[in-house]
Amino acid sequence: MSVAGKRVLLVIGGGIAAYKSLELIREISRRGGAVRCILTKAGAEFVTPLSVGSLSGDTVYSDLFSLTDEAAMGHIELSRSADLVVVAPATADLMAKMAQGLANDLATTALLATDKRILIAPAMNVRMWEHPATRRNLATLRTDGVSVVGPDEGEMACGEFGFGRMAEPKSIADAIDALLAPGPALLALGNNTATRQGIASVGPLAGKSVLVTSGPTLEPIDPVRFLSNRSSGKQGHALAASAAQLGASVTLVSGPVALPDPPGVTTIHVETAQEMLAAVETALPADLAIFCAAVADWRVAGESSQKLKKSAAAPPTLSLVQNPDILATIAGLKAGRPQLVVGFAAETENVIEYARGKLRRKGCDLIIANDVGSGTGVMGGDENAVHIVSPGSVVSLPRLPKTEIADRLIRLFTDRLVKGPSA
Numbered sequence: 001m002s003v004a005g006k007r008v009l010l011v012i013g014g015g016i017a018a019y020k021s022l023e024l025i026r027e028i029s030r031r032g033g034a035v036r037c038i039l040t041k042a043g044a045e046f047v048t049p050l051s052v053g054s055l056s057g058d059t060v061y062s063d064l065f066s067l068t069d070e071a072a073m074g075h076i077e078l079s080r081s082a083d084l085v086v087v088a089p090a091t092a093d094l095m096a097k098m099a100q101g102l103a104n105d106l107a108t109t110a111l112l113a114t115d116k117r118i119l120i121a122p123a124m125n126v127r128m129w130e131h132p133a134t135r136r137n138l139a140t141l142r143t144d145g146v147s148v149v150g151p152d153e154g155e156m157a158c159g160e161f162g163f164g165r166m167a168e169p170k171s172i173a174d175a176i177d178a179l180l181a182p183g184p185a186l187l188a189l190g191n192n193t194a195t196r197q198g199i200a201s202v203g204p205l206a207g208k209s210v211l212v213t214s215g216p217t218l219e220p221i222d223p224v225r226f227l228s229n230r231s232s233g234k235q236g237h238a239l240a241a242s243a244a245q246l247g248a249s250v251t252l253v254s255g256p257v258a259l260p261d262p263p264g265v266t267t268i269h270v271e272t273a274q275e276m277l278a279a280v281e282t283a284l285p286a287d288l289a290i291f292c293a294a295v296a297d298w299r300v301a302g303e304s305s306q307k308l309k310k311s312a313a314a315p316p317t318l319s320l321v322q323n324p325d326i327l328a329t330i331a332g333l334k335a336g337r338p339q340l341v342v343g344f345a346a347e348t349e350n351v352i353e354y355a356r357g358k359l360r361r362k363g364c365d366l367i368i369a370n371d372v373g374s375g376t377g378v379m380g381g382d383e384n385a386v387h388i389v390s391p392g393s394v395v396s397l398p399r400l401p402k403t404e405i406a407d408r409l410i411r412l413f414t415d416r417l418v419k420g421p422s423a
């Protein structure tokens, strides 16, 4: 076990799931690790310092301004004395404070002061989890290199159903084990040190390679003009980030977008459809390929090497030629076809009917159809509503932040990779 002989600083936040943290302390101890706990003021409303201290066999820290605690172990030392910092349950409030860099109690001060990796196990009501503020905070934390385990889907203490249940103690302990595993447990490929320290190859997609395309392509007319579309890359980038978060080795081939490269993802920047196809072919093999980019169907025949000049005569006529069909090319590979090939269909009418046709024509396994008609705000926006079209069924997801759509889709693709088309 990787946690054996290691020290975990466990921050217990004020959520119903705090009772599961008692079991987490036992599970880490069973695996040979030592646990020291910080209990937030709200956390102490759900579990007592006595039960936490009895199980951890150590002092329970709660107060930033405790003379005795500070004399015995200063808050900075406390934040660095462990090999890993775990927040479970990570409340919406703690996530918000972490994302903002607030330090107004012992837990948040230790989280800001630590030089160790941080793993959070979010737990909250489904509406709190789906709230755009929480989605923003989660995205910020991921960018900062914080690892995330869960939440799970299921029935909640409040009676609602959905995502927000804290991951089970055994799953959290597995993630801790993986993060503390010796050797290069890193996916990190970017230059961001926080990312390199924070994202480890743990999760259900560990050992799998995922290829994602994202953004528009840009097809030159002359050195200064081009044809393109309104794709922002937000959905494709979110898919790449979600897959990396679940432990996959991810290559993102992106057209020109105004987004940062997702942490822990190898990002290849291209402009044209032809460049995108070449980058995709170079990035193979992959277990899962998701073609989310809005590839221009046509490019300009005979791109001018000089800027076209405006003249008194009629404007120039652009003649277009068909671009390569990247989805159909990869879905049709005889050798080296990814196990699961997913295409996206952006339509403005007859969305599902067109998606079914595209599924048949392209030879892919799933089409994710979205309505990008005017008034939907999908192209370039932060939300999406999609239909998952397979040969035998159509499953629709409600309008949600693109990051949440990404998380749900990646979980579904993960199930399909493991269990096959029945999942």
Ligand SMILES: Cc1cc2nc3c(=O)[nH]c(=O)nc-3n(C[C@H](O)[C@H](O)[C@H](O)COP(=O)(O)O)c2cc1C
Binding pocket: 012, 013, 014, 015, 016, 017, 040, 041, 042, 043, 090, 091, 092, 093, 094, 123, 124, 125, 128
């Ligand atoms: C009965 C009850 C249950 C709660 N459960 C949760 C929860 O599961 N997740 C959450 O994020 N907040 C929950 N809250 C709200 C938090 O306790 C509150 O935001 C608190 O300020 C969190 O403090 P902390 O993040 O410092 O621990 C709950 C509050 C009450 C009264």
